[in-house]
Every structure is written in C-alpha cells, then in structure tokens.
Amino acid sequence: MTAADPNAPFLATCRGRASSRRPLWIMRQAGRYLPEYRAVRQQVSFLEMCHAAEHAAEVTLQPLRRFDLDAAILFTDLLIPVEPMGVGLTYDPGPRLATTVESMDAVRALKIPDPEHDLAPMLDTVRLLRAELPADKALIGFVGAPFTMACYLVEGQGSKNWDATRRLMFAEPKVFDALLDRVVDCLAPLVDALRRAGCDAIQVFDSWASVLSADDYARRAAPRTDALLRTARDAGAVAINYCNGAAQHVDRLAASPAHVTAVDWRLPMREVRRRLPSEMVVQGNLDPTTLFADEATLRAEVRRVCDEAGEGRHIFNLGHGILPQTDPATVAAIIEEVHRC
Amino acid sequence: MTAADPNAPFLATCRGRASSRRPLWIMRQAGRYLPEYRAVRQQVSFLEMCHAAEHAAEVTLQPLRRFDLDAAILFTDLLIPVEPMGVGLTYDPGPRLATTVESMDAVRALKIPDPEHDLAPMLDTVRLLRAELPADKALIGFVGAPFTMACYLVEGQGSKNWDATRRLMFAEPKVFDALLDRVVDCLAPLVDALRRAGCDAIQVFDSWASVLSADDYARRAAPRTDALLRTARDAGAVAINYCNGAAQHVDRLAASPAHVTAVDWRLPMREVRRRLPSEMVVQGNLDPTTLFADEATLRAEVRRVCDEAGEGRHIFNLGHGILPQTDPATVAAIIEEVHRC
16 A cells, blocks of 8 residues: 655644645535546446446546545445445435334344455555555545434435434434444444555544434434544544534534544534634535635635634535536636635 | 413513413424324315315314413415415425526516415414414414525425525525515515414524525525514514524524524524523424433423523424324323423
C-alpha cells in the first residue's frame, strides 16, 4: 500500500496540523451530476458498478480529473455490506432489502462478513485507487452508522420518518439494541479492512439520525457510532463522523472520538463551530440547493461558511450530497472561492 | 356562535392564566388509530370526509367521546384550500396536485379564496362543532404555514427533503418569496373566517420547516408564518405556531407573535423550555412512537415531558401526529399520567 502524504491539506487539517490551504471535497462528488459518470452508469447497473472494481475506481477518480479536490471518496453504497450479512439487496431505484430484521432471531441470523472474502471488490477498488491517486489526495472510505443501517434493516426500504424503526426501538428495546450492536460487529472488520487496503480516512454516515430525539440518539445511536469511529481511529485512519440532522445532536457530537465532525446544512456553521470543542475539526456545510443560486449568491454563501468556520480546522463540503441536476461548473466556482477564503 | 369558556384549561393556559389542570390534546387525535374513524372512512373517501360537514364534525368529535381531552381539532387537511386557489387536488393516498407553481405567472394565477363561498363545508363544520362542543372544550382550526404550502405547490406531491422547493428558493428567490406572500394572502381570510365561525384557536402547521437552515427559515419562512399568526391573534383567536423540525429554529420561534409554540420530539422539552421566553406557552412533545413502549416506560416519558416543561405554561401533546397503528388505550394512559403531573 502506498499512502497519502500526511502533510497534504486534507490529512494535515483532519489531524489539526497547519495546512497550505483549506481542504475541500464534495459529498457524492462521484455522481450523476457528471456526464462522464452517467456514461458509465448507462452501461451497468448501480449494483454492478459497486461490484466491479474497475468501474468503481473509474467513477471515484472522475471528479478529481475535473476539479482540484483534496480527497477522493470510494464509490460504493452504505448498504453493500448487508448482502454478506445475509440480506438480499436490489435497487429500484431506491434500495429494497429482501428481508427485514425485527426479532432477536433475525438479529442473530445476521452474519458477520469477512471483508477480504465477502467484500473483495470494494477492497480491490481501494487498492486500485490508492495506487492511482497522487500522494497529495486522500482516499476516504465509508460505512453506514449503526442507526442508519438499522433503519434499512428494520424497514427494508427508504422512509420519511422511519416510524417503524422508532416503534421497534420503543416496543422491543432489547432487540433494537442488539441490532445496533450486531451492526457494529458486522462493520468494524470492514472499517479495519478499508484502512489496511489503503483508505486514509473513514467517514461514518448517519444519514437518518435526524429522526431521533437528542436523548435517544445519545442513549442508543451515538455510543455505537462512536465504536466504529474508535475502530477507525485505532486502525490509524482519520475518523469522520457525519450526522445528517445534527441540529439536535451537536452537543453529543462534540463528545465523539472522531477527528472530524461533519454536519448537514440546517444549523449555521457559526453555531456548529461554537458548540464543538475548539480542537475538533468541522466539515461542511453548504446547503446543496445553494448551487442553484446565481454565482454571486453562491460565492457569498461559500465565504459565509468559511468565515463562520474560521481558519485552520475546517474542511469545506456540502451539508448533503450534490444533487444530480447540478451544473458541474458550480463546483469549480466553489473551489475557487474556498481557495480565496 | 357559542364560544368556549375562556377559563377552561386549554384557553386559560394558552393565555398564560392559571388553570385547574394541565391541558392536553393529541395531534391527529381524529384519525385512523380509532376504529370508529375507520368505520366512517370506509364509507367515504378522505376528500369527501373533508367536504361533508356532518362527516368532518363526527370524526372531530369521536376522540372527545372516548377521552378527556381539552380541545377538539377540526378535521380537514392543510391542502384543502389549494382547490379554490385553482389547483386540483387528489389523494393517492398521499396528496397529488394537478399543477405545480414554479414561475411568477403561476404564482399570480393563484386565486385568493373567499372562504364563506369557496370553503363553506369547512366553516359549516366549525359551526356544527361549536354548537355541539361543551364550553370547557376548545375548538382548534388550522392552516398550513406558507413554507409548507409552498413545498406542495412547487413539487405537487410529498418529498423527503423538498430539494426542488429549496432549489427554486435559491434559483428564483423572487418567485419563491412571491409564492410565500401569495399563500399568506390566500390563507389570511381563511384564518379570519375560521375564527368568526367559532374556532377558539388557530394552529399554523409548518410540517416541513425541518428541511430549511435556520438562516433561510428566519429570512424567508418565519416572517410569513408570523403574518398568519398575527392574523389569528388580531381576530381574537389563540395563535399556535407548530414547527416540525424545531431543533434549528427554536431561537426564531421564540420571537414569533404566537401565544403557543408547538414543537416536534427531536429537541428535549427541557431545551425547548429553556430557549423560549418564560411567558411563552409551549405545546408538545412526546415522540409518537413512544406509545409503542411498555406502559411503565410510556408513563415515565410523559412525566419527563411534563417535568421538563414545568408548571403552568404547558399544553401536553405529541411532537407529531399519533400513528395509525397506535392502541387507543395508550391515549387513556397518557391522559391519566398528565393529570397526575
């Protein structure tokens, strides 16, 4: 394994060291807003892309060929590990799981994947990427946070408010807690394997923490997210804790073992920055729909985020994935503006 | 019009006066969790129920026959006014609007309803209800908040993140602001008419403010919500400001002209109470999925909410609508527990 330069902007900033510039990457930067991504996607299904290392590596690299980004993020999906856990997975276009997990027996039936065997294409992609990427570009791998994984495992498909998941949490708290613990057991080896294969950082994605009260998040979700963040940290990776719906959770996020706390757009960066410990690096948090504003407004919003985050402990990003309808030219404008801040 | 007794628990509490007990009602208390509601619903469609005063009055009264609630809430839907605004409406089962509003011309084409003419069944329902309800039960009418109405008018159906709505907000801010203003113009006469027909309180429902950043909410959504709250207040009604996704907005909610601020479950009541002015009455905020817990846990959570809200300026409620799968017996347990607090 080659490795990224620890003094390059992304890794230096993540570890709280001085950096030559404010680093940035864009959530879902390898995605449908890029015509070259759509060209690959026309030939193969989403799942085939995830399972074919050469396709996954290709689309991961596409945005870095166009834009001066500081990190690549492995192209995969947070649900890919449910297949070797024993749960069939299709996309239509949203995810559909073949079974749902709502009992202690179903939790116990979830298998713990052996990443090098069961998730070989993902790790092959990482190795391909680390060999291709220059030393000044970091490679980010990711896993779903236990609560977000539990949402899909309980309901089997997307939901607005994940009411059935929260119902299970209250109706069968032991089953629910066992499910969260089982997800940690299933994903911790993957976190380790991603690191060993060449990921410099691991982002734990909690896409659905937004539906939890602050108390339930702190009681149930956060300790299990922290376990995965600690696994990443102990493996020598930078640990990034992304929480969508951070507004009610930011005080608990401040207590996580992550190097970097990444937040959605709902809470202004000044408020996030104020409520996190001063040594914690923050990532975010432009509303992705801001990219549809006129260029002057967009640039002003980019500057506002940077100003509110302050110097030195900020990785610029959106607060959520870039939308498919986005004009790629806006990404170039954002990068130019971030480098002026 | 007869009127509710201003000294009955709900109205006294809303106006900051001493009350014989802590009042409560349950969002969506007239709903599918009640077998008697499902019996009516089997005979007529959802829209027919909204448009037939005798059906709408019947289902409004059903929960008050079963439970010692302090208020009835008019059975209707926040989208009913879009029909006389000129936008066709069906339910399948979620709402489908016949046209979408994405240009200045489309905004200007929205007609301002004459409530007594165009929304006669809704107002007839209010008159029926006020005549039937005892003086110690308040009657709550409601309208959608301008931002939430704009979400449906822009996208024509439900959405997870209302990305297209926020895209319009950034891409065409003048169109978006004009749409919000137009919704205020369309709904203000309805607020007045609901009050004149006999509603003691008007709740403005912002179901989707959760997708807005605190800054965009404060800049665009909140001033228009405030306009409707002020209309209610000026008409002599109690004004209730319900915000789903209050976590990032609570400081702005503190500045609204509402008598009562009603919040979802995400932020603990202690935090909401701490951040609202001491004279502001607060409504909420039990997670509706808590009703699936064992009874001891449910009762403990009810007590926690009441304890955190404190004495005297609290209307107990859920943080969102009661779920269809809920056992009605849990509502009786909640009421008993609230009356012990």
